[in-house]
Amino acid sequence: MKKLLLTALAVIFLATSVFAAPIYGPKMPKRNKFFMGLQNHTVLRRDLEKDYARMRSLQNFLIVSYGIFDWLSLDLKGGFGNVGLRGTRSQDGDYNGLFAGGYGFRVRLYENEKTKLVFGFQHISVHPDFLTIDGEKKHPVLDDWQWSLLASYNIKKFTPYIGTRWSRMDNIYWVNGNRKREKSDLTKSVGLIAGTDFSINRKTWINIEGQFFDSTAAAASLNYAF
Numbered sequence: 001m002k003k004l005l006l007t008a009l010a011v012i013f014l015a016t017s018v019f020a021a022p023i024y025g026p027k028m029p030k031r032n033k034f035f036m037g038l039q040n041h042t043v044l045r046r047d048l049e050k051d052y053a054r055m056r057s058l059q060n061f062l063i064v065s066y067g068i069f070d071w072l073s074l075d076l077k078g079g080f081g082n083v084g085l086r087g088t089r090s091q092d093g094d095y096n097g098l099f100a101g102g103y104g105f106r107v108r109l110y111e112n113e114k115t116k117l118v119f120g121f122q123h124i125s126v127h128p129d130f131l132t133i134d135g136e137k138k139h140p141v142l143d144d145w146q147w148s149l150l151a152s153y154n155i156k157k158f159t160p161y162i163g164t165r166w167s168r169m170d171n172i173y174w175v176n177g178n179r180k181r182e183k184s185d186l187t188k189s190v191g192l193i194a195g196t197d198f199s200i201n202r203k204t205w206i207n208i209e210g211q212f213f214d215s216t217a218a219a220a221s222l223n224y225a226f
Contacts, residue, residue, distance in 0.1 A: 024075055025197050025207045026116045026152035026161050028106055029067035029225065037063045037207075037223035039077065041124070046169045046215040047185040053087035055171060055184075057126055057142055059100050063221060071108040077101060081126040083140045083171075091173065095128035095140055113154075118163075120148040130174075141172040143181075150193060159197040166190055167214050188214050195219075 029035050043057040059081035066074045081100035085091045104122035111117070126142035150163025166189055171182040195209030203225045211217040 024063070024065060024106065024120070024122070024221075025195060025209065026118050026150060026159060027197050027205065027207075027223075028071075028073045028108060028118070029065050031067045031070050033067045033226065035063075035065040035223050035225050037221045039063045039207075039219060039221035041081075041219045042217060043169075044216040044218075046217075047188060048087075048171060049183050049185045051088070052171070052182040053085045053091055055140075055142065055169060056084040056086075058082050058097070059124065059126060061100065061102075063223075065106075073106045075102075075104045075106065075122065077103070077124075081124075081128065081142070083126055083128045083142050085140060085171070090133065091138060091140070093131045093133060093138070095131055098127055098129050100124065100126040100142075115154075116152045118150050118152070120146075120150070122146055122148065136176050137174075139174040141174070142169065143172050144169040148193065152197075157199045159199075161193075161195055161197075163193045164190065165193055165211075165214070169215060190214060 039061045041059040043055065046055045048055065059079065061077040061079035063077045068074055078101045080097045082097035083095045085093060102122065102124040104120060106118050106120040109117040109119055124144045128140065130137050130139035146165045146167035148163055148165035150161045152159050152161035168189060169184045173180045173182055191214030192212045193209060195207065197205050197207050199205045205223050207221045207223060209219045
């Protein structure tokens with residue numbers, strides 16, 4: 001257990017710039033195995049600090065999880081997403097979807113026949129198209145990242161889980177090529193996560209998840225184990 005925890009901490013402190021994602025749930029691939037799926041992540045509201053704006057986003061991904069070890073998985077995703085900004089006149093608008101991607105990892109800290117404890121480090125970066133507002137080209141980049149801890153309990157076909165996370169979702173904002181970072185409201189950085197996996201058969205399952213307090217968001221995915 002000590003070696004496992006030290007490995008997780010080393011990865012955290014060596015990672016320098018990461019962007020977050022929804023939790024993938026407690027189901028992890030075995031060593032040298034992988035999962036694939038289609039995922040939707042809908043951010044209904046995330047507040048930025050001071051008097052900047054509120055962010056929202058719709059993201060769709062192809063997701064892949066690879067088992068480096070039975071207790072450690074690498075999570076990757078790629079797709080497209082949009083960004084909406086509300087609350088300031090100079091930036092307000094719906095920025096059409098272009099590239100979005102992310103990566104992260106999960107560490108299984110504990111497991112028995114029914115329960116599991118999983119630590120995760122996830123990220124998302126969303127790059128929508130620009131808008132021309134008041135004669136200026138404006139382009140937000142959603143920069144979202146998190147650390148999480150969740151516990152699950154298996155009940156036949158259902159595996160409900162609950163957990164907490166520390167997250168940030170910043171707006172890296174470009175106006176006519178000039179860059180500015182607008183940070184998320186740090187008083188709302190701790191959130192609650194609740195979700196479930198539902199097994200369709202031995203290799204196929206659905207994941208549904210809600211995110212509260214730090215942001216108001218939901219995620220759903222259809223997954224297959226190879």
